[in-house]
Amino acid sequence: MAQFPFTRGALTALTLSLALLSGCVTTGTPDGINILDPGRDFTRVWRDYPDMDQRFSRPGRPVTLAQVRGVERGQDRAALLRNLGQPAFQHEDGSLEFHLALTGGPRDRLICQYRVYFDADNRVWSSVWRRAQCAELVAGAGRA
Incomplete structure (x- = not known):
């Protein structure tokens, strides 16, 4: 009853692709930073309406890449x-959320x-980025 002989191979490829992609979402440095x-x-x-002004956009605290790279497990x-600097928000679990303005040029x-x-x-255990671009910038080739 093999109407579609490529189905098993396609499903295997899809499964492997999803596994690899899910790994990309949670990868970071081995120490969890x-x-x-x-x-x-x-x-x-x-910011749903065109007439919403800048107060509805997220401000960021300017920091250098070196400052962010200075965050270490155990700190x-x-x-x-x-x-x-001060976080933008403290979550109920005690984690801190920072809104940072990073420059790439x-x-x-x-x-x-x-x-x-x-x-x-009360020491740093792990740190997480919301956006891939930010994580990539911090982990970038210019790393000191």
Whole structure:
């Protein structure tokens, strides 16, 4: 009853592709820093109407790539705040959400949502980006 002989191969390829793609969503450094996961319940801003002005857009705190790359697993909360400034939002689970303005060049600026999770000792456990472009910029080739 093999009407479509390519079906098994197509399903296998699809399954492998989905597995690889799902791995891309949660990959980061081996220590759990700079993971990409847009589904992590980040805060949202809606700008549904053309007459909505800038107060409805998300501002970002200007930081350097070196500052973001300075976030490390085991870092205490005070060191994190000295490095990135005050968070835009603190979630019920104690994680902090930062809205950062990252520059990729003299005229390029990305507003990035970055969420940092802490362990029981209030030290950085993991960090997550909402947007792939932000994670890629931080992990980029110019890394010091």
